[in-house]
Amino acid sequence: MARALARLLHTLKGSARMAGAMNLGELTHTLETRVEQAHKAGAAEAALIEEIQIAFDAIAQIVERLASGDTLDTPLPVELLALPETAEADLAPAMPETQAAPASAEMPAAVAQPERPAAEAPATVQVAAAEPEVDAAAASRATLRVRSDLMDRLVNEAGELSIARARIEGEMRSLKDSLLDLTENVIRLRRQLREVEIQAETQIQARTAEAEVAHAGFDPLEFDRFTRFQELTRMMAESVNDVATVQQNLLKNLDEANAAIIAQARLNRELQQSLMSVRMVPFSSQTERLHRIVRQTAKEVGKRANLEIVGGQVELDRGVLDKMVAPLEHMLRNSVAHGLESREGRLAAGKEEIGEIELKVAQEGNEIIITMADDGAGLDLQRIRAKAESQGLLAAGEEADDARLADLIFAPGFSTAGEVSQIAGRGVGMDVVRTEVTNLGGRLEMQSVAGKGLTFRIYLPLTLAVTQALIVRVGNRRYAIPSAMIAQVQEVKEQVLAGIRETGQVEWLGNRYPYHFLPHLLGEPQALPEARRLSWVLLLRSGTQRAAIQVDELFGNQEIVVKNVGPQLARVIGIAGATVLGDGQVLLILNPVALAARSEASVAVHTPAAPLESVPVEETPAQTLPTVMVVDDSLTVRKITSRLLSREGYHVLTAKDGVDGLEQLIDTMPDVLLVDIEMPRMDGFDFTRNVRADERLKHLPIIMITSRTADKHRNYAFEIGVNHYLGKPYQEDELLALVQEYTKRKRVH
Template identity: 45%
Template sequence: MVAEFNARARGIELPDAPATTDAPAAPVELAPLSAPIDTEAAAPVEEEFFPVGQQEQVRVRADLLDRLVNNAGEVAIYRARLEQQLGAFRGAMAELDRTNIRMHDQLRRLDLETEAQIVARYQREHDKQDPTFDPLELDRFSTLQQLSRALAESAADISGLQGVLDDLARQYDSLLQQQSRVSSELQDGLMRARMLPFEGIVPRLRRVLRQAATETHKQVSLQFSGTHGEMDRNVLDRMTAPLEHLLRNSIAHGLETPKERRKAGKPEEGTVHVALRREGSEMVLEVSDDGAGLNRDAIRKRAEQRGLLQPGAVLPDTALDRLILEPGFSTADKVSQLAGRGVGMDVVYNEVRQLGGSLEISSVPGKGATFTLRLPQTLAVSQAVFVQIGETQFAVPVAAVSGIGRISHARFSAGAGSYHYAGEDYPLYNLGHLVGQGAAKAEGQPQVPLLLVRSGDLRAAVAVDQVLGNREIVVKPVGPQIASIPGIYGATITGDGSVVVILDAAPLVRRHLAQPQEPAQQAPVVEQRRVPLVMVVDDSLTMRKVTSRVLERHNFEVTAARDGVEALEKLDERVPDLMLLDIEMPRMDGYELATAMKADPRFKDVPIVMITSRTGDKHRQRAFDIGVQRYLGKPYQELDLMRNVYDLLGIARVRE
């Protein structure tokens, strides 16, 4: 009985039990325990109950999957912070290497000085020297020479420790790369788990269309294309109801009755087509029909009745079509389950906007209407290009960027119409104007960077101040209030913990084109105060850090250079308002740098303050002869330094 119960629990059908008789049961021959198992006979049974190639599926709660995706995103953020800290560690190691080289050079010169002292002492004491001792023996060494040898040994120890730290940094870098690969695979897997095929809601849409056609006594066929594409589960769930309404709308308002279609020379059966495709970082849903199109006369009449439009006002067809998106707007003469309630298109539009998408309407009288919904492909993890406008950083999804271009300041300032790239013309726009944050000027750069955006038939070259590079980002929701603004894709957290808004440039350009700014109504431009830039040039890391912190504490922007060569490289990128310069530096000292700056028309007007330990009159006079405005000795007093900085920049110091 126990064996029968176990067999039936496993789903194995047992032969029917023989009828009960009084005859004794025949003896059953048992196989010996050591008999070999016939694997060939057992294989079919195993394949019957465990089919090869069948994939097991597990049902996972949606909230649990969302939490896992969020945790994977947090792991990516922490990894980015570790990479940033490792980069800072490598920078400190490079500074240590330069300091070590400088210390070895100083020790070499110290050894030369001590050797010279030994030789001089040998010459002085040659006559009275004991011939049994060599002048280079230990008793001839002074304490200074012994200390120089000890310093040389300590410097060698520091070099060894530096090598150990370099090896550890390389190992950490390798581990971070492996962790990055595993983290990316984890995120990709979770994202695939979040994606659902669009064809899963096709039966539901067919049923909705069939019911609407039955109620209106119309003949309709529903066609799909691209339904094999996948969408984010959250996006698909929130767009199912708007799609159902668009289908009902096509039946109630778009398609004619069979009699009217025969009269117009159309087949009695109307067609509604739903297409899904991917364009850049967007999923595009198109719902089109071959009906009569939008009744613009009825739309104008109802808009005038509701006070949305002045009688006789001239509007382009696109603006007139978008009036159906107003709340409570309907052109139906009587209220039914499908039309006339004034609830529908405004709800569809609001849902699309909250997802960060856009809705476009295209209608041709007598031929039909097309509703194009552009939605974000995913709401979790993606690659983004980081750009900067003024002091603010933004992220733009990589899938929406077809390339990076550059244009000269002269062409950009002259209002060049477009930028030619890959055989196409991209009209020029300014990202600062699109986001309402002041125009991008790309000051200090030889050319203006451009983001080349391509979405459907839209082409745009968007000017920015600076392109900071490509990074992997974790998209965080920003709430319905901000997500409803066109062009805001979400937000992300960078490695240093700051929040960066993710922009989708295509909706920003479309909104700019739909709502052109009239010059007469533009608000007066408020000139913003520019923070002065001060360049600190010193080979000492400590002096660079201390001076930079002093200047930043007084609200100055600071850039630093290790020597004159690096300072000239940075001067080509951006010209500072003031230079703080040391004299003794490798590769190019302060005198050479100041001479080169005064000989260059681009830099000759930049004030220079010499801060050095050489306080002699000869050094001071040479600096003034070159054209240096101020000369300070090390260590300097903060009050004295800031007084000279404010005087040279012509800024009145405000006492708090």
């Protein structure tokens, strides 16, 4: 081990001198000598190991600052003040007459390869293993350096392929639905044609009897007794069979196309994962930096701390890791400065003199979980309360549970430090940590045990380019909500939802989730939820914040490609990005928890909800979107009527006949029914009688829309309980006026 270390130091020394950083080479030479002396002595004292660590930290920091282009004008960090004077001169090349940039450009990558801007930073396609035991074959494997902007473009194009494939899949689903409608219509046409054939056969039999009287012993075919009508029925039967054959062939071709799409989706997913793996870097690439932070902070505050990193081989997106390094550094400094007790305090508490900090990285599904735990004293809740009262965050004597007190450490400008130092005291740390985690689409959880320590758990997306999201709909708009922040999806009954609205919150597993209707958070206070027997409520969490969000419909969880929303929307609270669906529709990726935190209704859990949400239970039906059910066997009529009513702000349900309508009425209570007369299985008259016979449905307004304009049909409709009889063709304004009259509610545009 000592020989391998000496070899690395010798290489670094030579490379530094070749690059012109003579003082860095001299410092490395001194460190090399100390290592060699310890190796010859056969044992190394603790003071020598600490001295070697300090020198190594200084070398690493000098290399970083040289790589970033800093000069002597940049002040030295505190950590370098106690090191030899030769360290300061290495912040610039030794020979002033030479240009600094060329000298740095010729330095080996292992020593001082300058970091390019983010758009031009090279990404290594094949990363060496993070563990020290690297075999010779892996070390000698060829690598290729590619610009990061090129890799980002390739990943983006792979995402565009996914969007194009999703569009094809959507068109295939639409085609399949159309073929199913065609199948139903072919079946109905065949049934009607069979009735026509029966009528034709009846006529043939009647004429056969006449022919037998007039021409005994001769078949009607021999006398050409078939009429043109009978010939047409047989021709129509053949045409229906031909249409059915074409429809079956289309279904077969559709199945084969679906199989090809599935195979292409698998190849596309493998390509995307391969490209994403190029962007992945092991967490161990930052372990030395984190160890150095702990050592330097512990030395400055006069404590002793040991950092143990578990799961350093776990890989995560380069963009995620780069943005999380600074928050992790701050959390480690806080753990040493605030969390760990002094040496005397630890010994008095029966603990080891050296404090233990564990940083564990693990992957679960599409999430990276970073857990940081220390064995310190935990949060001092009394001190936090006193500080919060002095800053006006809490009123004197105000009741606050432990969770609320612990959450105060994330308030901007909040710090329990007695005095401002270079490590802590300004209160600009933990709020930035939570903001950074939230901006990455993750969440942060905290658990403190008095006298035992403090544990932070950070949930981050595996990558920023592709993520899992739940597609939801409210009104006629759809949104994407990251799956990582969804704690629970509940389907609640109308009575339960009324209680949730009245209390303004949902309780689940001991946690309280303030209730909101999603459009209200988006600035649409006039929006109303759709009337349903079972409604969807999403329980969301982001860090320590929670919210219960009601939506109208769920479209399932799917993998989406995250797109940049641009500078115009980047700073808007609650918008985490955008994505494009297969049909070309652009969806915003929302963070409803951030929207709820901004809302005045979520400042306190016990604050009364808005008047729209705090109505009595018996008035709940008036707080839903007006719903109209169209019962008609004609596909064209259903589509045209649905589009007309949807444009006017109504929630529209469709049923293809009376039986289908009665089945849907079991779960849904519309405000008005639009019913046709002539339908298969159950016509409009039978449907109306069934509705009027049901105690729950008998008060529903029914508007009968039909081409039957005779007084006989009209009078019979009124006798069985139809409210209005509208004959075809009718004016759109007339139908809208009737629907508005019977709903008795304000239309929502």
